[in-house]
Amino acid sequence: MKKILVTGALGQIGSELVIKMRGIYGTDNVIATDIRTIDSEVITGGPFEILDVTDAEKMFDIAKRHEVDTIIHLAALLSATAEAKPLLAWNLNMGGLVNALEVARELNCKFFTPSSIGAFGPTTPKDQTPQDTIQRPTTMYGVNKVSGELLCDYYYNKFGVDTRGLRFPGLISYATPPGGGTTDYAVDIYYKAIESGSYTSYIDKGTYMDMMYMPDALNAIINLMEADPSKLKHRNSFNVTAMSVEPEMVAEAIRKHIPDFKLDYDVDPVRQRIAESWPNSIDASAAADEWGFKAEYDLERMTEDMLKKLKK
Numbered sequence: 001m002k003k004i005l006v007t008g009a010l011g012q013i014g015s016e017l018v019i020k021m022r023g024i025y026g027t028d029n030v031i032a033t034d035i036r037t038i039d040s041e042v043i044t045g046g047p048f049e050i051l052d053v054t055d056a057e058k059m060f061d062i063a064k065r066h067e068v069d070t071i072i073h074l075a076a077l078l079s080a081t082a083e084a085k086p087l088l089a090w091n092l093n094m095g096g097l098v099n100a101l102e103v104a105r106e107l108n109c110k111f112f113t114p115s116s117i118g119a120f121g122p123t124t125p126k127d128q129t130p131q132d133t134i135q136r137p138t139t140m141y142g143v144n145k146v147s148g149e150l151l152c153d154y155y156y157n158k159f160g161v162d163t164r165g166l167r168f169p170g171l172i173s174y175a176t177p178p179g180g181g182t183t184d185y186a187v188d189i190y191y192k193a194i195e196s197g198s199y200t201s202y203i204d205k206g207t208y209m210d211m212m213y214m215p216d217a218l219n220a221i222i223n224l225m226e227a228d229p230s231k232l233k234h235r236n237s238f239n240v241t242a243m244s245v246e247p248e249m250v251a252e253a254i255r256k257h258i259p260d261f262k263l264d265y266d267v268d269p270v271r272q273r274i275a276e277s278w279p280n281s282i283d284a285s286a287a288a289d290e291w292g293f294k295a296e297y298d299l300e301r302m303t304e305d306m307l308k309k310l311k312k
């Protein structure tokens with residue numbers, strides 16, 4: 001990767017990935033794009049362009065003008081928002097993806113886009129979900145993610161586009177407040193632990209989901225994109241995870257730092273139903289075997305770092 005175009009650069013992953021990649025590949029070699037502008041180092045710290053990913057022509061123009069060799073396509077609506085606006089989600093998530101894949105094909109770019117544990121459904125084996133297994137998601141987000149995985153594999157097999165992807169678990173970060181996800185409780189809980197010493201979870205006790213701290217997610221993207229392609233048996237997309245947790249476990253880890261932290265519940269039936277359709281834990285051995293994936297942060301280490309950074 002030498003010259004990288006990032007869509008959705010102001011989102012939860014993009015806002016940290018752009019800064020990290022500029023440190024590795026050079027500020028001027030990472031072109032951030034998003035549909036909006038906000039006060040962010042992503043915009044003030046290097047090349048930024050306004051881009052609505054449903055505008056194929058503008059995406060092609062930006063990619064060609066900057067002579068990019070890699071597209072990191074992150075612009076998408078997450079699970080809860082997609083469930084509230086399914087048609088908008090289909091048009092944006094799939095329309096944006098096919099535009100980005102077409103630009104990658106025409107300009108011969110390497111290509112990354114995230115999938116998710118949301119690509120699995122209620123008939124998928126729930127514990128230690130295998131890399132290759134049944135995928136019949138019951139959410140629009142999951143339909144988008146499975147379709148996206150198939151489309152990216154198609155562009156690799158049919159056109160030779162070097163597409164690679166990761167099935168991300170819930171991502172936990174302190175840099176941007178989360179938006180529109182089902183796993184966002186695991187981010188909100190840390191903010192509220194600092195602000196008020198208590199949190200009311202919309203996901204029920206005992207609801208296990210895979211999670212990962214953002215530093216591990218960023219390293220996974222970069223390591224996958226730099227991996228030797230001859231070693232990849234899979235491409236779209238690799239299971240990756242760092243931990244399988246439910247709300248009580250996160251609260252327990254927080255109490256090691258904030259002893260009287262209180263957790264109670266006001267379950268949101270929509271996001272609870274989404275969460276229950278996803279795996280309890282996924283198996284990431286293919287990523288470890290094919291390109292050396294390894295998460296560095298477990299729940300304890302993540303909690304310590306999140307609380308330290310949020311206190312600042």
Ligand code: VAH
Binds near residue numbers: 079
């Ligand atoms: C969401 N954070 O909740 C995203 C992610 C696995 C969860 O895909 O929609």
